[in-house]
Amino acid sequence: MKQQIKNLRDYAELAWASYFNLIYIDGQKTNDFTIGTERILKDGENIEKFEYYKALSKDYKDYFIYDDSLAFYPKLNGEFREIQTQNFAKRYTIKFHQPNTFSGFSATLFYDIQKDEYIVSFRGTEGIVSMDAFADIGLTFGKGDFQANALKQFLLDIAPILNNIDSSKITFVGHSLGGYLAVVAMQLCDTIDRTLCTDFNQIKFSASKVYTFNSPTIDGIDNMLMRFLANLLGNNIVEQILNPEKIVCVFDNGKIEIIASAQYGASNALGIYTGKNDHS
Numbered sequence: 001m002k003q004q005i006k007n008l009r010d011y012a013e014l015a016w017a018s019y020f021n022l023i024y025i026d027g028q029k030t031n032d033f034t035i036g037t038e039r040i041l042k043d044g045e046n047i048e049k050f051e052y053y054k055a056l057s058k059d060y061k062d063y064f065i066y067d068d069s070l071a072f073y074p075k076l077n078g079e080f081r082e083i084q085t086q087n088f089a090k091r092y093t094i095k096f097h098q099p100n101t102f103s104g105f106s107a108t109l110f111y112d113i114q115k116d117e118y119i120v121s122f123r124g125t126e127g128i129v130s131m132d133a134f135a136d137i138g139l140t141f142g143k144g145d146f147q148a149n150a151l152k153q154f155l156l157d158i159a160p161i162l163n164n165i166d167s168s169k170i171t172f173v174g175h176s177l178g179g180y181l182a183v184v185a186m187q188l189c190d191t192i193d194r195t196l197c198t199d200f201n202q203i204k205f206s207a208s209k210v211y212t213f214n215s216p217t218i219d220g221i222d223n224m225l226m227r228f229l230a231n232l233l234g235n236n237i238v239e240q241i242l243n244p245e246k247i248v249c250v251f252d253n254g255k256i257e258i259i260a261s262a263q264y265g266a267s268n269a270l271g272i273y274t275g276k277n278d279h280s
Contacts, residue, residue, distance in 0.1 A: 006252055010112075010192045011211040013088065015175040017056065018108050020078045022063060023099040025052050035063045035076065037044065040072070053089040056080045060069070092119075095161055100176035105150035109158050117169050118162060122185070124176030124215075151181060153197070155203050162205035172207040179215025184249060186210045190243060210247045 012185040024033055047066065056078040064073040079090060084087065085137040095118070106123040160240040162170060174182035189206040 008211070008248075011171065011173045012175075012250070013084075014092070014110055014119050014121045015178060015211070016079070016122075017088065017092075017110075018106065018123040018174070018178060019042050020055055021065075021074055021076055021099075022055055022094055022097045022108055024050065024067075025055055025094045025097060034066050035060065036066065037063060037254035039073070041066045041068075041073075053085050054078070056088055057082070057085040057097075057220075075152075083128055096158050098150070098157070101150045103150050105154070106149075107154050107178075109161065117171060118165055120158065120170070120172045120185070122172070122174035122178035122181040124174060128256060151185060152199075155185060156199065159203050159205065161241075163203075165205060165207045167206045168203060169181045170207045170210065171209045173211045173213075174215065175213040176215055179212025179249075182210050183259070184213055186243070186246060208246065211250065212247065213250045215249070225253075248270070 002279045031050075034047045035050045040045050041064075050065060054063070055076055058079045058081060060076050060176045061078055062119070063076045065076065066073055078085070091114050092112055093110050094108060098105065098107050100106045100123075104125060108121050108123075110119045110121060111117075113118060121159045172182040172186050174180070191204060192203060193202045194201050194204075
């Protein structure tokens with residue numbers, strides 16, 4: 001039980017980190033940029049080197065990243081405290097990051113050095129989309145293409161990294177809408193008909209587990225999920241069967257930060273409930 005709780009904290013922390021602006025961490029691009037507190041860059045004034053941990057730390061929240069290729073400098077939005085930042089930066093590297101698309105899709109592929117595990121973390125939309133909106137697939141995905149194409153492209157992008165990795169070392173996680181997307185991605189990878197000659201044949205990996213946090217009830221979105229997949233894959237589905245044994249749903253009355261930060265505070269007081277038929 002202790003190990004399960006520890007795993008939940010770790011995956012909640014990764015789901016939380018998916019909200020951070022990690023665009024310049026992918027591929028170790030941090031050395032190409034500086035950061036500072038001023039909206040307008042002034043040579044030599046109030047600037048410092050950009051480093052991975054600064055994208056995670058709340059101490060650097062709202063710092064500008066001085067990327068002259070953009071019309072407006074993006075901001076850092078990390079929320080981890082000092083010890084949490086240090087531990088996370090030492091433990092996880094970023095293998096691929098999909099920045100926020102026009103449709104609002106974003107996801108990050110992390111590598112856990114400690115456990116030799118790959119975790120795909122799908123960002124949610126906390127504070128933007130209410131939980132009630134999940135009741136209508138049209139509100140969430142429009143006609144099915146709202147985030148479907150972005151999800152498909154992301155899976156194709158990370159395929160070269162994960163295709164030769166055993167599924168036991170691959171986990172999908174997500175908070176809120178991100179949890180829903182994690183389930184969609186898992187089902188997509190599990191139902192591709194690789195006898196057909198399509199782009200999806202490039203995706204040869206699958207996840208062993210999916211952890212969702214404060215996401216819609218899986219049973220409640222079953223039919224919506226399959227309609228979404230049918231639109232995305234067309235006839236490229238072997239069988240429309242969910243794999244509930246792969247899904248761990250976590251619901252907490254607080255926020256994801258409470259679960260993710262539990263090891264840095266009252267580690268014996270984690271008010272969560274897990275269950276196949278529960279919210280996450």
